[in-house]
Amino acid sequence: MAKQTILVVDDEKDLLDLIEYNLRKEGFDVLKAENGEEGIAMAKEHSPDLVLLDIMMPKMDGLQAVEEMRKDAELKRIPIILLTARSDEKTEVEGLNKGSDDYITKPISTTKLISRIKAVLRRFDEKEEVSNILEVHNITIDRDRYIVYKEEEEFHLPRKEFELLFFLASRKGKVLDRQTLLNKVWGDNIYVVDRTVDVHVRKIREKLGDHYIETVKGVGYRFKE
Amino acid sequence: MAKQTILVVDDEKDLLDLIEYNLRKEGFDVLKAENGEEGIAMAKEHSPDLVLLDIMMPKMDGLQAVEEMRKDAELKRIPIILLTARSDEKTEVEGLNKGSDDYITKPISTTKLISRIKAVLRRFDEKEEVSNILEVHNITIDRDRYIVYKEEEEFHLPRKEFELLFFLASRKGKVLDRQTLLNKVWGDNIYVVDRTVDVHVRKIREKLGDHYIETVKGVGYRFKE
DNA sequence: CCACTTCTTTAAGGTTTAGTTAAGAGGTAT
DNA sequence: ATACCTCTTAACTAAACCTTAAAGAAGTGG
Numbered sequence: 152m153a154k155q156t157i158l159v160v161d162d163e164k165d166l167l168d169l170i171e172y173n174l175r176k177e178g179f180d181v182l183k184a185e186n187g188e189e190g191i192a193m194a195k196e197h198s199p200d201l202v203l204l205d206i207m208m209p210k211m212d213g214l215q216a217v218e219e220m221r222k223d224a225e226l227k228r229i230p231i232i233l234l235t236a237r238s239d240e241k242t243e244v245e246g247l248n249k250g251s252d253d254y255i256t257k258p259i260s261t262t263k264l265i266s267r268i269k270a271v272l273r274r275f276d277e278k279e280e281v282s283n284i285l286e287v288h289n290i291t292i293d294r295d296r297y298i299v300y301k302e303e304e305e306f307h308l309p310r311k312e313f314e315l316l317f318f319l320a321s322r323k324g325k326v327l328d329r330q331t332l333l334n335k336v337w338g339d340n341i342y343v344v345d346r347t348v349d350v351h352v353r354k355i356r357e358k359l360g361d362h363y364i365e366t367v368k369g370v371g372y373r374f375k376e
Numbered sequence: 377m378a379k380q381t382i383l384v385v386d387d388e389k390d391l392l393d394l395i396e397y398n399l400r401k402e403g404f405d406v407l408k409a410e411n412g413e414e415g416i417a418m419a420k421e422h423s424p425d426l427v428l429l430d431i432m433m434p435k436m437d438g439l440q441a442v443e444e445m446r447k448d449a450e451l452k453r454i455p456i457i458l459l460t461a462r463s464d465e466k467t468e469v470e471g472l473n474k475g476s477d478d479y480i481t482k483p484i485s486t487t488k489l490i491s492r493i494k495a496v497l498r499r500f501d502e503k504e505e506v507s508n509i510l511e512v513h514n515i516t517i518d519r520d521r522y523i524v525y526k527e528e529e530e531f532h533l534p535r536k537e538f539e540l541l542f543f544l545a546s547r548k549g550k551v552l553d554r555q556t557l558l559n560k561v562w563g564d565n566i567y568v569v570d571r572t573v574d575v576h577v578r579k580i581r582e583k584l585g586d587h588y589i590e591t592v593k594g595v596g597y598r599f600k601e
Numbered sequence: 602c603c604a605c606t607t608c609t610t611t612a613a614g615g616t617t618t619a620g621t622t623a624a625g626a627g628g629t630a631t
Numbered sequence: 632a633t634a635c636c637t638c639t640t641a642a643c644t645a646a647a648c649c650t651t652a653a654a655g656a657a658g659t660g661g
Contacts, residue, residue, distance in 0.1 A: 310594035
């Protein structure tokens, strides 16, 4: 699966870096902003999967930012977790009322932070009724089961091969260059040489036959229509 | 859906009334008890959908009450949320170990209380969606009795192994990653390392054979279809 | 048809992930 | 108290997977 992006908004640089470090270690992509205004601008530009928002900030405080985001059509469905210096019931209630999805008090335990983030993301994922089953040509790619079916036969591809196939198939017909594939399947900040894509394509062809993924020389690969 | 009933057990009458008021406003039915004993009696009589339990109480304290409930076949699957005067890591851990499902510290924010209650209920609803008796392959998993039957043989799995098996079996075919399993079987706010899942899977395989739970490397586990 | 670029294929090595074992902390039952 | 469970963790092993480099094949443009 492609990496999920988290926007962290906090005016304390040190904390920002600490959180970034921990989130990246968990495999998230991280965006940083140092005040509410900047945060909102960044959210609009990058559509992160979740926003982690400090309440106490200059320029525009966290609560205001929550309000802003909830008013904005583009942003209103992005989950928000608020951070605050100490447990402050009043603010907390206010935050939750304004539309944040969870609330964490400093000092932050990293484990707790990560698990809350994942819990919130999962809750949102479950809401989306996206089908995880693709049927193309004579094969079925079932992402719930991680199985590819082809004429009664089951193929259990390793994760990267499966994700690559799934991604190509979900964009059937469109030519995707190697960099795009790397970004979407491997993740934005992961550096691997682009030949890696070729090798995976080869493995897929080896298993399923070569009539599914087409090479477009000089550009990339395409799942045949 | 019919109204869900919540049993609130607390010796402070004022708080009891306050909570009742707020729960009713949210559309719950409310039962009240003023000590552990009374609470348990009431739980047996009315089978509430959730119990909200103060830890500090005369007669029988909250932790004892949790224990009692977890031992009782009728009551053992009713979710419990504990209330306590202040954050106390030790008691919290103890409470969760004894089998409560969540933990809230006073003073209580109404919003938070409601949202935790709904979260816990949601988790349990998901579990209850399926019948308590699953028949898959040649085994029967009976969650009313906590027994797995396999060709005339009975297997009494420990709680966690059982719940894990049950959860996997109830989502037969779907690959579930470790984090999801931890959250659904162990609970959202409980932090254990994900290798714990592996160990439990191993124990299950050891007892029932390894043809039920499949590993999907890099992703998670799946109950074979 | 030659030179050049881009892809394919192979195989090895390194990394990541899962399996396994054992030990310790708690709890429970005798 | 003692022995026995259950759950969790750490540490080691084993295996699957991913990545890379490099050599050969296939296209492409002059």
